[in-house]
Amino acid sequence: MNSIAADRAKPGAGLFRVRQILDNVEAKPVSTALTWPATLNPAASKRYYFWLVAPAVALLAFISIYPFFWMIYMGLHDVEIGSVVWNDFANFTRLPSDSRYVGGWLLLFQYSAMCLALQIGIGVFLAVALNGLRHEKILVTMLLMPMMIAPLVAGMVWYFLYNGTFGWYHWLLQSVGILGPKSILGSPDTAMLAIVIIDVWQWTPLITLITLAGLKRVPQDQLEANMVDGASPFVNFISVTLPNLYPVLLIAIMLRFMDNFRFIDSALVLTGGGPGNATKILPIYLFEVSFKFFKLGRGAAIALTLLVVTIILGMILAKVFDRLHPKRT
Amino acid sequence: MVTVSIEKVWKIYGRIPAVKDLNIECANGSFLSILGPSGCGKSSTMRMIAGLEHISAGEIRFDGRRINDLAPKDRDVAMVFENYALYPHKSVYENMANPLKLRGQAEVRIRERVLAAAKLLEIAELLDRRPQELSGGQKQRVAIGRAIVREPKLFLFDEPIAHLDAKLRAHMRGEIRHLQRTLGTTVIYVTHDQLEAMSMADRIAVMHEGVLQQLATPREVYNKPVNAWVAGFVGEPAMNFLDCTLEETGGQVRFVHPTFRIAVTPEQARLLEASNRAQGIRLGVRPDALTISLAKSKEESMTGRIFVNELLGGDMIVDVDLGPERVRVKTSTDFAGNEGDVCYITANRDKWHAFSKETGRTIF
Numbered sequence A: 001m002n003s004i005a006a007d008r009a010k011p012g013a014g015l016f017r018v019r020q021i022l023d024n025v026e027a028k029p030v031s032t033a034l035t036w037p038a039t040l041n042p043a044a045s046k047r048y049y050f051w052l053v054a055p056a057v058a059l060l061a062f063i064s065i066y067p068f069f070w071m072i073y074m075g076l077h078d079v080e081i082g083s084v085v086w087n088d089f090a091n092f093t094r095l096p097s098d099s100r101y102v103g104g105w106l107l108l109f110q111y112s113a114m115c116l117a118l119q120i121g122i123g124v125f126l127a128v129a130l131n132g133l134r135h136e137k138i139l140v141t142m143l144l145m146p147m148m149i150a151p152l153v154a155g156m157v158w159y160f161l162y163n164g165t166f167g168w169y170h171w172l173l174q175s176v177g178i179l180g181p182k183s184i185l186g187s188p189d190t191a192m193l194a195i196v197i198i199d200v201w202q203w204t205p206l207i208t209l210i211t212l213a214g215l216k217r218v219p220q221d222q223l224e225a226n227m228v229d230g231a232s233p234f235v236n237f238i239s240v241t242l243p244n245l246y247p248v249l250l251i252a253i254m255l256r257f258m259d260n261f262r263f264i265d266s267a268l269v270l271t272g273g274g275p276g277n278a279t280k281i282l283p284i285y286l287f288e289v290s291f292k293f294f295k296l297g298r299g300a301a302i303a304l305t306l307l308v309v310t311i312i313l314g315m316i317l318a319k320v321f322d323r324l325h326p327k328r329t
Numbered sequence B: 001m002v003t004v005s006i007e008k009v010w011k012i013y014g015r016i017p018a019v020k021d022l023n024i025e026c027a028n029g030s031f032l033s034i035l036g037p038s039g040c041g042k043s044s045t046m047r048m049i050a051g052l053e054h055i056s057a058g059e060i061r062f063d064g065r066r067i068n069d070l071a072p073k074d075r076d077v078a079m080v081f082e083n084y085a086l087y088p089h090k091s092v093y094e095n096m097a098n099p100l101k102l103r104g105q106a107e108v109r110i111r112e113r114v115l116a117a118a119k120l121l122e123i124a125e126l127l128d129r130r131p132q133e134l135s136g137g138q139k140q141r142v143a144i145g146r147a148i149v150r151e152p153k154l155f156l157f158d159e160p161i162a163h164l165d166a167k168l169r170a171h172m173r174g175e176i177r178h179l180q181r182t183l184g185t186t187v188i189y190v191t192h193d194q195l196e197a198m199s200m201a202d203r204i205a206v207m208h209e210g211v212l213q214q215l216a217t218p219r220e221v222y223n224k225p226v227n228a229w230v231a232g233f234v235g236e237p238a239m240n241f242l243d244c245t246l247e248e249t250g251g252q253v254r255f256v257h258p259t260f261r262i263a264v265t266p267e268q269a270r271l272l273e274a275s276n277r278a279q280g281i282r283l284g285v286r287p288d289a290l291t292i293s294l295a296k297s298k299e300e301s302m303t304g305r306i307f308v309n310e311l312l313g314g315d316m317i318v319d320v321d322l323g324p325e326r327v328r329v330k331t332s333t334d335f336a337g338n339e340g341d342v343c344y345i346t347a348n349r350d351k352w353h354a355f356s357k358e359t360g361r362t363i364f
Helices: A003-009 A013-024 A047-075 A099-130 A136-143 A151-162 A168-175 A188-216 A220-229 A233-260 A265-270 A282-291 A296-324 B042-050 B092-102 B107-120 B136-148 B166-183 B194-200 B218-223 B228-233 B266-274
Strands: A077-080 A083-086 B004-013 B016-026 B031-035 B057-062 B077-080 B154-158 B186-191 B203-208 B211-216 B240-249 B252-257 B260-263 B281-285 B290-293 B302-311 B315-322 B325-332 B342-347 B353-356
Touching (some): A047 A296, A077 A296, A099 A188, A151 A188, A188 A233, A233 A296, B016 B042, B016 B203, B031 B042, B042 B154, B077 B136, B166 B194, B203 B218, B240 B325
Parallel strands (some): B154 B186
Antiparallel strands (some): B004 B057, B240 B252, B252 B260, B281 B353
C-alpha cells in the first residue's frame, strides 16, 4: 500500500494530501519560447448551416431580388404590352424636365418633414406624460388602436370625416369659422395638411411606444446625479433624458421616414394627388405613371430614383445613429 | 463644511419601514461611515440626506438648519454613485464641469476648477475622453472629480468603490481618505464592506434592519461591539460564537461547553454575575484571539479536530470542529496540523466577549 492510499484510509485526508503534493512542486518559470502546435484542430463545418438557410434565401431571391433587377431592366426600356424597346436611358434623362416629377419630390419632402416633426413632437410629449402613470399600460393600449387599423380603412374613415357635405370635421371647422366655403380636401391649402394629419393620427402611437421603451432605459442614477449637481426637472430632461433618447428617436425617425416615402394608401383614397397636383407626392405620381398611364418603363425609372434616395438617406441616418449611440464596453 | 444632524428620522415605503427612528450626529469635517448589509436602510438614509427621497418622519439639519423640504440642488451636497452615473454623451471634462455650469459659473473659473480637480485626481490626460472609454477605476475618479469641483458642504458616497477589483479598491480606500483629509469636507460614506468602513471612517454607524445598532469609532466598534450582531458583522474572518453555560466551582466561574471548561477573569465573573444569565451565554471570540496547538498546554483549552486549513499567504486560517460547532482560528503558516488531527485551542481572555443568548446584548 503506497502512502497516498494509506492517507485515504483516514477520513477527509485525501484532499489535503493532494494539496501537500502541490505545495511540494517546485515553482518553475514558464517557458517563453513557445513552439507553434504541429496540427490545428479543424474549424466546425459551416456547410450544414448553409443547407438550413438555403431555402429561405432562394425564396427571398425569387420574390425580391429578381423583381429588383427586373425593375432596373424595365427602367432602361420603353415597356408596352408585347414590346420592350431599348431607349438610350431616355426614361432617366427626361426626368429632370418633368415638372410633376420634380414637384413630386418637393411635396414628398414637405409631407415627410411635416409628418415627422408632428409625430416626434407629439409622440415624445405623450410618452413623457404617460411614463410612470398608474394606468400606463391601459392608456398605452388604447393609444395604440389607430396603428392597428389598415391604412386604407383609416383613409376611408377620414375621408368621411373630411367630407364637404356630411363630414363631421368639416362641419365643426366651418361652424367655428376656421374653414372657408371650400371643403377640406377640395382646397389646395388644406388638403396636404389633411393627409399629414391622418399619418400623424395613425403613427404617433408608434413613436410614443418606442419613446416609452427608451424612457424606461434612461439611467435613474444619471438623473439623480444631475439633480444633486443642481439641475431643475426641465434642465434634467434636456440634458440627461433627451440625449439618452436620441438612439431610439433615430430608429423611430428612420422607420417613419421610410414608411412616408412609400405609403400612399390613405393619401390615394383621400385626394388621389389632388386638388390639382397639390398633394401629388412622388409615390402617387409614380403610381399614376405606372398603373394609370401604363408607362411601366418610366414608372420603373422613377421607382429606382426613389429607392436610391431612400437608401442614401437611410445610410446617413445610420451614420448619425452610430455616432450618437454610446458604445457599451 | 457642515454638521449633519439626523433626528428621529423614519423612512416608510407604503407600510414597510426601511429606516426606524434614526439619530446620528456627524461632526463638521469628519468622515462618517454608514455600515450594514443590503436592505439595512443605509442607502435610504443617504438618499434622504441628498434629497432624492422624501423624509417620512423626523428631521435632518445642516448646521442646525432644517433641510427636509429643500430640493437636492439647494442642499449644496455632492454625491458619488455606486455605478458612477457619468453622462455617456459628455466628455470627462464636460462631466466634471456640469455642476459648475448648472450653477452658471464663468467659463474661465470652470476651466480652472476642473483642471485643478483633474490634477488632484491624476486624470488630467483623460479630460477629452468619453466615459465608455475609461476603466472602472478611472470612471470612479471622474465621478469623484465631478463631486469635488464644486467645493460642496458635504460629500455623500454611495458604495463608490464596490464595483472595482480588490487591488484597486484597497488603493482607492487610501485615496478617498487622503482626499477627505486634504479638503477637510464632511463626508458620509455608505458601504456594506466593513473593511472600507473600518479603514476610512472617523466614526461608524452600524445599521441593521433599519435600526442604528452602534455609533462609535472603528476601534470601539471592533473591540467593544454593543451586541452579538455587530460583533459578528464587523471583522474578517468573522467572530466565532459558541453557546455555553456557566458553572461556579470553588469561587471560579467557568464557561462550559461540550468540548471545554474555561475559567473567566474575576472582573468578567463580576459582570456575568450582574447580568441576567438564566438563559445561558453566547461566547464570542475573534479568530486572532485564539491560539491553536497540537500539544496540550497547561492552560485550560478547547479540544477539537481540524476540519480544513486555508492558507492566506501571510497567515493561515484553520477551521476546527468543536463538537457540533466549528470555529476559525488564525495562526501562522508554520502550523503543522493536518486535517483530522486533534488540536487544542486556548483563548486570549482579555479579548473575548460574552453576549446574552436571548437579547444578544454585550455583557463584556
